[in-house]
Amino acid sequence: MSGTNPIDDDTAMRLRHGGQAAHAKLAAHAQDDPELSETLAHWDLQDAALRALYNPVAEEPVPARHKDVLRDAEAFRRSIPRFARMAAAVALLALGGAAGWIGAQIGPSAGGELVQEAFRAYATYSIDVAHPVEVSAANGAGLTAWLSNRLGHPISPPDLGGRGFHLLGGRVLPGMNGAAVLMMYEDHLGRRITLYVARQPGQPESAFHFAEHDATQGFWWVDDDLGCAIAGNLPRDTLHSIAISAYDQITAT
Amino acid sequence: MTLLDEIETCIPALRRYAHALLRDRDAADDLVQDCLERALARRHLWRGDGPVLAWLFRILLNRFRDGRRGARTGATLISLDAVIEPTRHGGQESHLALREVHEAMGRLPDEQRAAILLVAVEGMNLAEAARVLDIPEGTLASRLGRARAQLRRVTGRPGKRSDDRQDVRK
Numbered sequence: 001m002s003g004t005n006p007i008d009d010d011t012a013m014r015l016r017h018g019g020q021a022a023h024a025k026l027a028a029h030a031q032d033d034p035e036l037s038e039t040l041a042h043w044d045l046q047d048a049a050l051r052a053l054y055n056p057v058a059e060e061p062v063p064a065r066h067k068d069v070l071r072d073a074e075a076f077r078r079s080i081p082r083f084a085r086m087a088a089a090v091a092l093l094a095l096g097g098a099a100g101w102i103g104a105q106i107g108p109s110a111g112g113e114l115v116q117e118a119f120r121a122y123a124t125y126s127i128d129v130a131h132p133v134e135v136s137a138a139n140g141a142g143l144t145a146w147l148s149n150r151l152g153h154p155i156s157p158p159d160l161g162g163r164g165f166h167l168l169g170g171r172v173l174p175g176m177n178g179a180a181v182l183m184m185y186e187d188h189l190g191r192r193i194t195l196y197v198a199r200q201p202g203q204p205e206s207a208f209h210f211a212e213h214d215a216t217q218g219f220w221w222v223d224d225d226l227g228c229a230i231a232g233n234l235p236r237d238t239l240h241s242i243a244i245s246a247y248d249q250i251t252a253t
Numbered sequence: 254m255t256l257l258d259e260i261e262t263c264i265p266a267l268r269r270y271a272h273a274l275l276r277d278r279d280a281a282d283d284l285v286q287d288c289l290e291r292a293l294a295r296r297h298l299w300r301g302d303g304p305v306l307a308w309l310f311r312i313l314l315n316r317f318r319d320g321r322r323g324a325r326t327g328a329t330l331i332s333l334d335a336v337i338e339p340t341r342h343g344g345q346e347s348h349l350a351l352r353e354v355h356e357a358m359g360r361l362p363d364e365q366r367a368a369i370l371l372v373a374v375e376g377m378n379l380a381e382a383a384r385v386l387d388i389p390e391g392t393l394a395s396r397l398g399r400a401r402a403q404l405r406r407v408t409g410r411p412g413k414r415s416d417d418r419q420d421v422r423k
Contacts, residue, residue: 045348
């Protein structure tokens with residue numbers, strides 16, 4: 001055996017399942033260590049046997065009841081827009097504290113409202129070619145001052161340039177707790193995303209939540225009395241990193 | 254692709270994992286169904302970070318553990334014939350006898366079986382599998398070590414110094 005230190009089983013296991021580079025390193029060690037080499041060969045046999053044993057199940061047709069439960073969820077999701085307003089009103093009036101089965105669809109209570117408003121604003125304004133925003137980003141500090149003023153809370157449009165999105169501008173919208181603001185961004189492909197911010201006084205800080213409605217997906221959170229929601233028609237991972245970036249900048253101010 | 258679409262594409266892997274874990278077709282199908290229902294009911298709580306598959310595996314494992322706590326049974330050793338065709342065995346060392354590996358898997362503690370299936374069959378690396386299992390990577394590495402050593406003993410391919418077991422059956 002050459003000068004390399006023998007590798008214990010734990011280390012071998014970490015390297016074996018630690019990704020490609022680790023795997024290659026392990027193979028190099030094995031060249032000088034017949035016992036390790038034999039162990040690795042046996043692990044390969046184990047893996048091959050386990051795959052041969054259990055993979056065939058994944059090739060079978062998916063049982064109907066699994067698909068049914070997905071289809072039911074899909075049907076429920078599609079039924080929301082039509083009944084949303086009426087059901088929400090009925091639920092609020094008739095059930096009082098049990099309000100919001102609609103909220104359960106996209107988010108718990110306050111979040112559900114926030115997301116609905118944010119998605120509605122996205123659907124309404126992101127498709128507007130000529131007048132997507134009320135006040136253009138060209139107004140710079142004037143835009144920030146105006147948005148903060150109308151919102152009643154300091155808000156500075158986050159810089160999403162690192163994610164390939166530049167600010168088009170903003171607008172003011174009626175919200176549940178006074179004026180809400182909408183900031184719109186666009187990338188070089190003309191894809192747009194919006195950041196909706198509404199005051200949520202007294203709402204507890206929330207985790208980061210995912211929401212979707214038809215093709216629109218988004219992330220929302222509540223922090224420092226502000227409810228924020230990113231909406232767009234983009235891959236989820238992209239939206240997630242954008243939302244993280246927006247969150248970091250908004251909470252830092 | 255919507256979340257529902259993504260969930261649907263994960264079903265074959267969930268079935269594969271559930272069947273290998275529970276070793277009983279009906280129970281495995283029930284577990285997958287339960288997992289899907291839970292996931293759909295809670296999809297508004299999903300944070301959207303990381304792969305959907307990992308999220309579903311975590312739900313499935315939680316349900317599996319709940320079920321095991323409820324009905325304290327050992328691993329099922331039946332239904333071999335339903336799972337495996339008769340072992341072809343050429344006396345070569347190129348593969349292990351599937352039947353023996355399946356039996357050996359049944360004798361592993363649940364958590365060891367859950368761990369080795371994630372890396373060997375589902376192709377996860379240590380970090381991914383540790384997140385799914387909600388344990389530190391070091392814990393997972395030693396758990397995998399015990400599982401692999403046990404499989405090696407039972408399938409009759411002892412390491413160098415432990416040739417007190419029978420060879421692969423003839």
